[in-house]
Amino acid sequence: MEMNFVLPTRLVTGRDCVIKNASLLAEYGKKCIIVTGKSSAKKSGALDDMTKALDLVGIEWCVFDGIEQNPSYASCKKASLLAIDFGAQFVVGIGGGSPLDAAKAVAVLATDGKMDEKTMYSSVWERKPLPIVCVGTTAGTGSEVTPVSVITNSSGMKKSFRAITTFPLLSFGDAKYTMSLSRSFTRSTAIDALCHCVESYFNRTANELSRCFAVRGVQILCEMLAKTATDDTLSYEDREKLYCASIYGGLAISVTGTAFPHAFGYFLTENHDLAHGNACGAYLPEFIEYNAANAKELCDSFFASVGVSKKELCALVVENLPEKQVSCGVRLSKEQIDELLPRYENNASLKKCYGTADAALAKKILSKLFLA
Ligand code: NAP
Ligand code: ZN
Secondary structure: OOOOOOOOOEEEEOOOHHHHOHHHHHHHOOEEEEEEEOOHHHHOOHHHHHHHHHHHOOOEEEEEEEEOOOOEHHHHHHHHHHHHHHOOOEEEEEEOHHHHHHHHHHHHHOOOOOOOHHHHHHOOOOOOOOOEEEEEOOOOOOHHHOOEEEEEOOOOOEEEEEOHHHOOOEEEEOHHHHHHOOHHHHHHHHHHHHHHHHHHHOOOOOOHHHHHHHHHHHHHHHHHHHHHOOOOOOOHHHHHHHHHHHHHHHHHHHHHOOOHHHHHHHHHHHHHOOOHHHHHHOOHHHHHHHHHHHOHHHHHHHHHHHOOOHHHHHHHHHHHOHHHOOOOOOOEOHHHHHHHHHHHOOOHHHHOOOOOOOHHHHHHHHHHHHEO
16 A cells, blocks of 8 residues: 655644634744735634734734735735735735635745746745645635645636645634635535545545545535535534535645546636636536546445445535536537647646546537537
8 A cells, every 4th residue: 555645734623723722823933924815804703813813922913815716926926025024924824715825825925025926836946935824714625734826827827836835834724714605605615625525536646545535525525515505504513514524625635636627627717707616516527427437446436435326426516506507607619618628738637537538538528518
């Protein structure tokens, strides 16, 4: 059995974990920058808790709240210049995947005010990124326990980088922060977590441990997606379960990365404004069918472990997608599909899939789902 598992993140979860564990923050310096979106950190109560915790241990802080969904390089650069001016010694990201990924980029960019975009994405930096602390407010990306940062580049394309030094050193997970999340983002972020688990499980780079994380995540998510499909309100206990599942998904992809649903999903966010989870979830039923054909034994053992059938799992995904349709209402012409295909030549995530996942497969699947 071959394994290579590393998790430099101290993960602290539970109700009021930020205030209760304020002393842990003192390890990272005397000054920090808080990186957030426009409203989630305030609405969820996480910003209030974090600033109280920082005050409690005598750490000076400043706030950059200009991170947008699918964060841009330009916003991260702007935040990093504030971090440098302020003399921040560490970065605290508060929010969903967007502010958390942005915090990782700020931690890199703040080590050198002159660093350009190309260098940021290269993952080769002269200086070690500032320490990163994360507080999650969505139950989806698992960015709290991954080294990955997905940033929209200057050409409008989602592109990621990762390094051992961009794992958060400390992450807080208090499900009470996710109580204020809208119904549509609750669903789309849960689908994202499900994609992480399934894409990681059916990944050539998976190992025994990552598959355990993935299976546990899917088990919890199946229970919860049955609820989110019909219920408007979720209890704190439900939110805790969803949060926990998102962490399992994050742990799984921290080993393997993702597969074709994420690779094919990015353009749906960039060009059609689909929430990240929906953009990837649109392909999940196809991904499951693909693996049933290309990795049959693995597929059988997956469904034996997760306790639902292939049909039930696919139905749960569709029930939670916008308009209950895998196309999510997107329509593409043949020319639009052809224009996308160069993205899938030599794509690292596609190479990790069983069988042959390439531009030809992209053409087949995109045409099936979206051809007008
Ligand atoms: P998000 O883009 O961080 O947030 C979506 C929306 O929900 C925003 O409007 C946000 O408001 C709002 N929101 C967040 N938490 C809230 C709360 N508790 N109450 C009320 N509103 C709240 O969503 P996400 O799905 O978590 O993150 C998606 C991003 O993560 C994408 O860029 C994706 O590529 C990336 N991603 C990263 C990884 C990784 O491993 N690093 C994995 C998968 C995906 P604000 O605008 O005010 O924040
Ligand atoms: Zn994702």
